[in-house]
Amino acid sequence: MTQQQRHTLKNATDTGHIHVGKGLHSGAIGVVGSTVIGLASTAPLYSLAATLGYVIVAVGAQAPIVFIVACVPMIFAALAYNELNKDMPDCGTAFVWGAKAFGPITGWMGGWAVAVSAVMVMANVGEITGKYFWLLLGNEAFASDRTVVVITSVVFIAIMTIVSTIGVQLGERMQMVLMTIQLTAMVLFAVFAVVGSLNGSNEASTSFNPEWFDITQITSFSGFMEAVLLALFIYWGWDSCLALNEETKNPRKTPGQAALLSIALLIVLYVGVSVAAMMFAGFGSEGTGLTNESNLEDVFSVLSGALFGPWGWFLILAVMVSAASSTQTTILPTARGTLSMAVYRALPAKFAEVHPRFKTPWFSTTVMGVASIAYYVIMSIVSENMLADSLSSMGLAVALYYAIVSFACVWYYRKTLRDSARNMIMRGILPLLGGILLGYAFVYSAIDMINPEYGYTVFWGIGGVFVIGVGALAIGFVLMGIWAFFPGAKPFFRGESLNKDTPVLVPDEG
Numbered sequence: 035m036t037q038q039q040r041h042t043l044k045n046a047t048d049t050g051h052i053h054v055g056k057g058l059h060s061g062a063i064g065v066v067g068s069t070v071i072g073l074a075s076t077a078p079l080y081s082l083a084a085t086l087g088y089v090i091v092a093v094g095a096q097a098p099i100v101f102i103v104a105c106v107p108m109i110f111a112a113l114a115y116n117e118l119n120k121d122m123p124d125c126g127t128a129f130v131w132g133a134k135a136f137g138p139i140t141g142w143m144g145g146w147a148v149a150v151s152a153v154m155v156m157a158n159v160g161e162i163t164g165k166y167f168w169l170l171l172g173n174e175a176f177a178s179d180r181t182v183v184v185i186t187s188v189v190f191i192a193i194m195t196i197v198s199t200i201g202v203q204l205g206e207r208m209q210m211v212l213m214t215i216q217l218t219a220m221v222l223f224a225v226f227a228v229v230g231s232l233n234g235s236n237e238a239s240t241s242f243n244p245e246w247f248d249i250t251q252i253t254s255f256s257g258f259m260e261a262v263l264l265a266l267f268i269y270w271g272w273d274s275c276l277a278l279n280e281e282t283k284n285p286r287k288t289p290g291q292a293a294l295l296s297i298a299l300l301i302v303l304y305v306g307v308s309v310a311a312m313m314f315a316g317f318g319s320e321g322t323g324l325t326n327e328s329n330l331e332d333v334f335s336v337l338s339g340a341l342f343g344p345w346g347w348f349l350i351l352a353v354m355v356s357a358a359s360s361t362q363t364t365i366l367p368t369a370r371g372t373l374s375m376a377v378y379r380a381l382p383a384k385f386a387e388v389h390p391r392f393k394t395p396w397f398s399t400t401v402m403g404v405a406s407i408a409y410y411v412i413m414s415i416v417s418e419n420m421l422a423d424s425l426s427s428m429g430l431a432v433a434l435y436y437a438i439v440s441f442a443c444v445w446y447y448r449k450t451l452r453d454s455a456r457n458m459i460m461r462g463i464l465p466l467l468g469g470i471l472l473g474y475a476f477v478y479s480a481i482d483m484i485n486p487e488y489g490y491t492v493f494w495g496i497g498g499v500f501v502i503g504v505g506a507l508a509i510g511f512v513l514m515g516i517w518a519f520f521p522g523a524k525p526f527f528r529g530e531s532l533n534k535d536t537p538v539l540v541p542d543e544g
Contacts, residue, residue, distance in 0.1 A: 056280065056377055057388035058125070058202075058370075058395070063282045065292055067206040068275040072296035074209045075271030075367075077360035078303055079216045079334065080162060080353050085268050086308055087330035092261040093254075095317060099247045100258070101304045104265030107475070108272070108297055110468025111436045114443035115276050116290030117461050123285040124538040125277050126374025127367075128435040134534045135442035138380070138527050139514070145375050146510035147435035151270070152368040152402070154428040154506070157410035157421060159357040159364070160187040166354035169335075170347060184414050188407050194362040195403030198369065201392045202281050212359040217303075219352030223334060224307045226341040227314035236340060238316035238323055242309065263429060263479055268304065270432045271360065272296040277367030311337070365406075369398040378536075379526035381517065419490035420498065426489055427503025433476040434507065440469030446534070480504065 063071070089097045115127070124130040128148055133141025164187030168177035176182045197208060231239040245251055252258045272293050275282070279289040315322040315329075315337060322337060323329070329336045335353060338346035373395035376385035389396040413421040443465040444451075451462040482488060483500035491498025517523045525531040 056125070056373060056386070058280050058373075058393055060281060060285075061283050063202060063206055063278060063288075065283075065288050065295075067210070068278065068282050068288055068292035069295050069299075070209050070213045071206065071278060071363050071366070072272045072275035072292050073299060074213055074216075074359040075274035075363040076269060076296070076300060077159060077271070077356045078268070078300060079220055079356035080159070080360070081268035081356075082220075082304055082307060083332050083334040083353060085264050086311060086333050087324050087326075089261045089264050090312070090317065090324045091330070092257040092264070093252050095243065095246045095312065096249065096252050097246070097261070097308055097312065098305050099249045099252075100261045101265050101308060102247075102301065103249065104262045105269055105297060105301050107436075107468050107471035108266070108269045109294070110464045111440050111472065112272065112290075112293045112297055113460055114440045114465035114468060115273060115293055117443050117465070118439065118446065119276055119279055119290050120286045122538045123279040123289070124374055125280045125367075125370035126378070126538075127273065127276050127279075127371065128439050129371055129375050129380065130378070130532065130538060131442045131446065132435075132438045133378075133380075133532050134536070135446040136438075138529060138532070140438060140442075141532070142375070142380055142514050143507070143510055144435045144438040145371050145380065146514070147431040147438070147507065148371050149368050149402075150506045150510065151428050151431040151435070152364050153406050153409050154424050154431070155270075156191065156361060156364050156406035157413060158425045159360045160191045160406065160410055161414075161421075162357035163187060163190045163354055163361060166350055166357065170350050170354055180414065180418075184411060187410065190358060191361060191403060191407050191410070194358065195365060195399060197362055198365045198403075199389065199392060199394055199396050199399045201394060202278065202366065209359055209363065212355045215355045216352050216359065219349055220303055220307050223337075223341060223349065224310040227310035227337070230341060231310075231313035236314055236316070236322060238318050238321055239314050240312070240316050242313055246309065246312070259478055259482075263475060265304075266433070266475060267429055269297065269300060270429075271364070272300070273436075274363050274367045277370045280370075314341070365399060365402050369395045369402050372398040372401070378532040379523060380532070382520075383522065417491065420502070423489040423491050423499045424502050424506075427483065427499045427506070429479055430476060430483075430503040431507060433472045433479065437469045437472040437476060440465045440472060444469065 086097065089100055093100055118131045122130060122134070126145065129141050129145030132144035161183060164183045165177050167186055167190070168182070230236055275292040275296065276289045279285045282288045311333060312324065315324050315333070317324055319325045322340060324333060332353070334349055338349040342349055372381055372385045375381040376383055385395070385398045385401070387397045388394065413424060444462055447457065447461040451458050480500060480503070483497045483503060485497050486492045486495060488497040489499035493501045518527050
């Protein structure tokens with residue numbers, strides 16, 4: 035952030051007006067590009083492929099209704115994002131809105147939770163990209179070699195970090211291509227699966243049953259919650275388009291619309307493709323059956339040969355593309371979040387530096403890429419099981435910052451809730467329900483994760499997933515405490531650089 039921008043921010047705080055951004059490329063992304071980025075961040079093809087089997091193990095044939103139920107708190111959270119973004123289209127999102135509603139500590143932890151979840155998921159999607167790159171080339175030996183996969187994954191993460199640094203428009207164009215491949219693969223999969231089921235090409239196929247959408251058929255609450263938590267994970271990422279609000283055309287409206295549109299499209303994709311897969315593969319524990327243990331980690335690739343024949347490589351390409359696109363779109367919001375934190379003195383000023391040519395937060399982006407690579411390499415060296423458990427624990431950070439935003443919406447607008455029925459519903463009731471549901475998911479998950487049998491690792495008799503997830507959030511309190519001792523942090527923690535009355539540093543819309 036330049037000295038002129040800091041001076042402008044001070045004047046804006048005094049006068050109540052602001053007419054300068056953070057140096058990002060304003061107006062670079064339209065509603066289509068914003069929606070594509072929101073979709074890409076969720077990695078829909080890979081996320082559903084890696085989750086569907088486990089959801090079916092938990093709730094049986096009721097998987098489709100679970101995908102619908104799981105999107106409800108996400109919709110409520112998206113409404114909260116949309117409302118807050120209309121008044122404060124700041125790329126800091128959870129950090130800025132949490133700080134303005136509840137103070138600096140809540141805001142800082144909201145920003146930290148965004149970063150933690152991003153680093154954890156980057157390690158996973160990076161590995162999937164590296165593994166499927168070699169599977170696409172037909173080299174199963176390299177795809178099974180940990181050293182080769184790790185090196186390849188690191189290269190992919192580095193490439194996506196560079197793309198994110200060069201410019202958001204380049205990333206948007208790249209995501210258009212990658213998302214086209216991904217959606218084409220999902221649609222073809224669904225069509226081929228339904229046709230294959232109807233023509234009897236697979237003996238394990240089963241007919242469509244409306245009871246798949248009957249939630250009363252679920253008899254185990256613990257199984258239901260396990261399935262919902264899994265489904266929550268595959269919706270995560272739509273908020274990436276909100277973090278690019280300052281680079282979006284009509285920043286107060288477009289990002290929120292794109293987020294809601296992303297979720298709507300995800301519901302259709304997840305429910306439609308899951309029903310098609312269930313019809314073709316069946317629910318057996320052998321062969322193509324969706325409860326076959328060997329099929330759980332990647333349902334689509336297992337069925338690629340049966341559905342695509344010699345074109346099975348296309349589905350493998352799509353899974354790789356799904357993970358790769360998520361890698362790049364996960365970097366974008368986190369880098370902008372730390373940029374915003376630095377602008378308001380919640381992080382060192384270096385994080386606020388914007389590249390003079392590319393107009394991107396080059397330092398924050400680089401740190402994000404390096405941190406993800408370091409985390410992935412260290413986890414891979416220490417234990418693959420820890421890497422897997424860290425992905426499972428990521429849901430805690432996601433639920434935390436979505437809940438913070440949901441509650442922040444209610445509290446920030448509390449004085450306007452009675453102004454109209456619309457305000458009461460959109461700013462009050464629905465965000466509050468979203469916050470309660472996500473808060474419940476956080477608490478329920480944390481308690482469940484304490485069980486030593488949850489996940490693959492155990493520390494001091496406690497489930498490793500709990501230790502990793504809660505430990506990662508606890509590190510945030512430690513780092514926040516350390517930064518609070520530095521003179522540059524005083525304005526933030528005293529509530530001077532960012533409070534409920536501080537105009538956010540966003541660009542003009544004109």
